Amino acid sequence: MKVIINISLKNGVLDPEGQAIENSLLNLGFKDFKNIRIGKQIILNIDKINKSEVLEQANNMCETILANTVIENYKIDILEDK
Amino acid sequence: MKVIINISLKNGVLDPEGQAIENSLLNLGFKDFKNIRIGKQIILNIDKINKSEVLEQANNMCETILANTVIENYKIDILEDK
Amino acid sequence: MRTAVTIFPGSNCDRDMIIALKKITGKTPIKLWHKETEVPNLDLIVIPGGFSFGDYLRCGALAARSPIIKSIKNHISRGGAVLGVCNGFQILIEAKLLPGSLIKNQKLLFTCKETLLEIQNTLESPFCSGFKVGTTLEIPVAHNEGNFFASKEVIEKLEGEGRIAFKYKQIKNNKNNYNPNGSLNDIAGILSKNGRVLGMMPHPERVINKFQGGIDGLKFLSTSIEQLID
Amino acid sequence: MKNKDLKLNKNIDSELFKVNKNEYFVQQTSNLKAALEMGLTKEEFELICNKIKKIPNKTELGIFSAMFSEHCSYKSSKKWLKTMPTKGSHVIQGPGENAGVIDIGDNLAVVFKIESHNHPSFIEPYQGSATGVGGILRDVFTMGARPIALLNALRFGSIDHPLTKHLVSGVVRGIGGYGNCIGIPTVGGETEFNKSYDGNILVNAMAVGLAKKDRIFYSAATGSGNPVVYVGAKTGRDGIHGATMASAEFTENSSEKRPTVQVGDPFTGKLLLEACLELMSTDIVLSIQDMGAAGLTSSSVEMASKGGLGMFLNLDLVPTREEKMTSYEIMLSESQERMLMVLKPGSENQAKAIFQKWDLDFATIGEVTNTGRLILHKNSHVACDIPIAPLVDDAPEYDRPYEIIRNKQILTSKEIAVDKTINEILTNFFQNANMASKRWLWEQYDSSVMADTVLSNGNGDASVVRIHGTESKNSLGKGISMTTDCTPRYVKSDPIIGGMQAVCEAARNIVSTGAKPSAITNNLNFGNPEKPNIMGEIVGSIQGISEASIFLNTPIVSGNVSLYNETNGVSILPTPVIGMVGLLEEVEKCIGLNAEIDCTLILLGQNEKIDDGWLGCSLYQEITSQDVIGAPPPINLENEKKLIDLMLKLTDSNMIISAHDLSDGGLLPAICEMLFFNNLGININLPINSTSQNWSNHMLHGWCFGEDQGRIIVATKNPEKVILSAKSNLVDFFVLGDTNMTGNLNLYNLAPISINDISHYNEETLPLLMNEDK
Numbered sequence A, B: 001m002k003v004i005i006n007i008s009l010k011n012g013v014l015d016p017e018g019q020a021i022e023n024s025l026l027n028l029g030f031k032d033f034k035n036i037r038i039g040k041q042i043i044l045n046i047d048k049i050n051k052s053e054v055l056e057q058a059n060n061m062c063e064t065i066l067a068n069t070v071i072e073n074y075k076i077d078i079l080e081d082k
Numbered sequence C: 001m002r003t004a005v006t007i008f009p010g011s012n013c014d015r016d017m018i019i020a021l022k023k024i025t026g027k028t029p030i031k032l033w034h035k036e037t038e039v040p041n042l043d044l045i046v047i048p049g050g051f052s053f054g055d056y057l058r059c060g061a062l063a064a065r066s067p068i069i070k071s072i073k074n075h076i077s078r079g080g081a082v083l084g085v086c087n088g089f090q091i092l093i094e095a096k097l098l099p100g101s102l103i104k105n106q107k108l109l110f111t112c113k114e115t116l117l118e119i120q121n122t123l124e125s126p127f128c129s130g131f132k133v134g135t136t137l138e139i140p141v142a143h144n145e146g147n148f149f150a151s152k153e154v155i156e157k158l159e160g161e162g163r164i165a166f167k168y169k170q171i172k173n174n175k176n177n178y179n180p181n182g183s184l185n186d187i188a189g190i191l192s193k194n195g196r197v198l199g200m201m202p203h204p205e206r207v208i209n210k211f212q213g214g215i216d217g218l219k220f221l222s223t224s225i226e227q228l229i230d
Numbered sequence D: 001m002k003n004k005d006l007k008l009n010k011n012i013d014s015e016l017f018k019v020n021k022n023e024y025f026v027q028q029t030s031n032l033k034a035a036l037e038m039g040l041t042k043e044e045f046e047l048i049c050n051k052i053k054k055i056p057n058k059t060e061l062g063i064f065s066a067m068f069s070e071h072c073s074y075k076s077s078k079k080w081l082k083t084m085p086t087k088g089s090h091v092i093q094g095p096g097e098n099a100g101v102i103d104i105g106d107n108l109a110v111v112f113k114i115e116s117h118n119h120p121s122f123i124e125p126y127q128g129s130a131t132g133v134g135g136i137l138r139d140v141f142t143m144g145a146r147p148i149a150l151l152n153a154l155r156f157g158s159i160d161h162p163l164t165k166h167l168v169s170g171v172v173r174g175i176g177g178y179g180n181c182i183g184i185p186t187v188g189g190e191t192e193f194n195k196s197y198d199g200n201i202l203v204n205a206m207a208v209g210l211a212k213k214d215r216i217f218y219s220a221a222t223g224s225g226n227p228v229v230y231v232g233a234k235t236g237r238d239g240i241h242g243a244t245m246a247s248a249e250f251t252e253n254s255s256e257k258r259p260t261v262q263v264g265d266p267f268t269g270k271l272l273l274e275a276c277l278e279l280m281s282t283d284i285v286l287s288i289q290d291m292g293a294a295g296l297t298s299s300s301v302e303m304a305s306k307g308g309l310g311m312f313l314n315l316d317l318v319p320t321r322e323e324k325m326t327s328y329e330i331m332l333s334e335s336q337e338r339m340l341m342v343l344k345p346g347s348e349n350q351a352k353a354i355f356q357k358w359d360l361d362f363a364t365i366g367e368v369t370n371t372g373r374l375i376l377h378k379n380s381h382v383a384c385d386i387p388i389a390p391l392v393d394d395a396p397e398y399d400r401p402y403e404i405i406r407n408k409q410i411l412t413s414k415e416i417a418v419d420k421t422i423n424e425i426l427t428n429f430f431q432n433a434n435m436a437s438k439r440w441l442w443e444q445y446d447s448s449v450m451a452d453t454v455l456s457n458g459n460g461d462a463s464v465v466r467i468h469g470t471e472s473k474n475s476l477g478k479g480i481s482m483t484t485d486c487t488p489r490y491v492k493s494d495p496i497i498g499g500m501q502a503v504c505e506a507a508r509n510i511v512s513t514g515a516k517p518s519a520i521t522n523n524l525n526f527g528n529p530e531k532p533n534i535m536g537e538i539v540g541s542i543q544g545i546s547e548a549s550i551f552l553n554t555p556i557v558s559g560n561v562s563l564y565n566e567t568n569g570v571s572i573l574p575t576p577v578i579g580m581v582g583l584l585e586e587v588e589k590c591i592g593l594n595a596e597i598d599c600t601l602i603l604l605g606q607n608e609k610i611d612d613g614w615l616g617c618s619l620y621q622e623i624t625s626q627d628v629i630g631a632p633p634p635i636n637l638e639n640e641k642k643l644i645d646l647m648l649k650l651t652d653s654n655m656i657i658s659a660h661d662l663s664d665g666g667l668l669p670a671i672c673e674m675l676f677f678n679n680l681g682i683n684i685n686l687p688i689n690s691t692s693q694n695w696s697n698h699m700l701h702g703w704c705f706g707e708d709q710g711r712i713i714v715a716t717k718n719p720e721k722v723i724l725s726a727k728s729n730l731v732d733f734f735v736l737g738d739t740n741m742t743g744n745l746n747l748y749n750l751a752p753i754s755i756n757d758i759s760h761y762n763e764e765t766l767p768l769l770m771n772e773d774k
């Protein structure tokens, strides 16, 4: 099954990259935008029979290595094979 | 409107980071996974009246700065305000 | 000889480069702040190393969209010479003034070390033509994203057109780690089509005095400048 | 302003009057509870109420708790810190400011300090160490100095502890991430692994800066009515109450309570550095203080207190990153890259233009007052009104009970030597993470940016940078030599000797580069000071450090204390890190440690009659038996001084090619390290008694690996002259032999030892350990 993991900074954690990009966009003349946040997206396939197993493994991966849970949140979406 | 931009490396572009994560996952004993890809996710709000304008601006942002179109693809999702 | 050094927020090798150029030309280079739109007539513009805009988003990406870039493009179209070192190389690539891309070092670690460069057989260029092909220079690198990557076709084209300025070469008995970042074909620097724009990862401005461990950087920069004067 | 303040005070009073007795009681108890939660004791809380003559509100209590924390008040160590030698003819500013300052001639001054970021680095190694580097850099440029070098002293748990590699990799990336980006070379430091740091790693960062002697900036606020200005990054809810966290002992579940971690932004740090130095080149900054631990609280309180004045701040004007921040949060936030300044009245616009050019926030948020009070407004209400004096003067100072435990057990080599060949032991040494080259780590640091680096990581016993702008027709200029040192196992065994040894080793490292030891910064890392034996380690090592510093004339000009480095009652090894700087008048006289071909290696500080060595408390013990016992090698300050003077003489007359001091592992590893770079060989001479029947295998081990102090090996092409100088300086010497091209170390009748093989272990050990599968 295809697994999409979105990793983003926790609320309130400074996002210097987001800020720098925001400034550049403004300098380039873009307007009417706000709240820019930068995150990571990890996409992979996990071969297990049922969704709960896939979820468990993905969760496990996030906790052990993919996300830095001190400052990051993660969200897992699973697209079941048709 | 909330705009979600996913930026990923084009096929065939070397991805040392993805490779390293894959190796680490294997070393940690994770199995049954494949095709891991790492991308960036940029989330922002764009205040325009209609969706097509929002899309146009987001597209513009990607082409001018957010993505390096030599090696990256981008995909824009727009969540319309309810 | 009129030279200039660009300064972006986060540039950190600008001072070193200014000192090196002054040592060679006897004249203090002009400082070009990234917001400037009017640039005088110059013989050489150097984009120095550092972490312009914190290297956020992609190295060089935010700098490559600064106002000064337009003037640099004009300078190039007038046949002016440009040298981009390290972050300067990344900026030239992001500004599409040089092809390919510079991705994360293979080992995903920042690397600061001595490297040996070998001058390649290039097209006519002020940066390379003053050296015999095969000349080696010892110049350090210090970067996180210096891994030159391009499609097979682009690499073949660069090789074929004589646009590879130098490659990393094995140092003494160090067989394994001579290429510090995993660059394809050991590429350390490339030239533009007309040979007048050079992007390179190593830092020549850091080896211009004996006490710094060598003067090959001085040799490289002064030879280039001599060629530009001719 | 004055009137306004008076009015405010009245308001507060009347508010207090409004509280009826019942409510007063409720408030008091809830506040005591809050005080305890904030890490204050009941006695401290009562003292506060008495001093300010009211029950503090939450913001006021938070301010007190931060100022009374171990981190800000030094309550356990102050009594002893005051005993340190801090004066010298070259000292411009000793402890008490953001960093120490020494005079180096030519109207130049060197500004330096070391600081710990231990707890945050354990919780989030990348951000913790990065913000540690950012913090110490701000301490240096706050004083008007441009930072020119960074060093770091690191201690990790045992290399096979499950967390160690994660921590090493994160900390090293973090240090590099900040230093590389801001463009200050990281030129040196030390790294050690020991299981005592499994739950409490040490990340101590040292920064050295250069300033004009007559352009040093201080933090004391001046001039009632002068504007107080906030510059730098916006304030968010980062690391609130970090100062108290840094002062609390860890328990296992404290990693769950993970406070909001501070994220370093070296890019903004770089802009702040450039903007501040640009502003300081004008004459409009009257005083300046960075916002470090306890953020706006400690910076405003310290500025006002040092100036003997008061301060009024309108917190509504503080640039914030998040919405609805309370006064408590604003005052205690530890957001990075911020500064507080007092400017000449009327100069705000000039200053603002500089900060705007660098895309930084700038806000006038208040003014200096002569009320002696800290008054804060938020949402047009008084959020805080307290006298400043008690925050600083009445901060508790404890005279904690202590017991200095000194191990006096002298062990002979016979009791310690193991049954292994010299080659096996050398191999074991260089396969050990503590002995092996740290190249894996320091190649991740940009050591050559600023183009003034002469000696960095691995090329010398200390690191040397040229002092920019001192070059002349005849000289490449002056140099500054820097090192950090500590041998915790010695300190554990005997805190006094351990403290002295750290200073002496630092001085030997400095002279081994040809520089003259000048002054010290120190970072005192210990366990829980409420335990008498730990307090004894603190007191003992301060005593040892002080004694050695006086003797060597290297006064202590700055430092930092990190206590409560304990997890579940297990303390770290006592680790008083010494950061020393020295001066080279002519940088061309600088020497490294790599020997050349056809050099004579001469051991200074030991003669041919010595045929054994001190193996007690040595690395030999640690590696061969896992157990470190016995007293550490004694220190003879008289001899250390003579050795230093001799080295200065020898380097000044260009008689030395390279030099290396003997420390961990003793003689043989030091010789190997000098031979690695050029892959040289040597036939080593043996002591006179080596031919006698009595010279046994354990004595050979003692001679090769003993850690007797006060010794340096020099490589020279003028052996006769070196010997003559040694004799006239009353320094013992022993000619070890001449370097050759064989690449083999020959000793006695033993099989030749291949320098190439040993070098291979030296280089490969750490990469292997770090890349190994978990």
Ligand SMILES: Nc1ncnc2c1ncn2[C@@H]1O[C@H](COP(=O)(O)OP(=O)(O)O)[C@@H](O)[C@H]1O
Binding pocket: D071, D072, D081, D084, D094, D095, D096, D097, D098, D099, D100, D113, D115, D139, D292, D293, D522, D523, D524, D556, D557, D558, D559, D560, D561
């Ligand atoms: N071990 C020590 N020896 C000498 N001075 C010290 C020591 N520890 C702290 N100090 C001095 O106490 C002052 C406060 O230090 P610190 O609280 O670390 O400052 P900040 O956190 O504001 O940078 C500094 O002047 C520092 O040099």
Ligand SMILES: [Mg+2]
Binding pocket: D098, D139, D290, D292
């Ligand atoms: Mg400070």
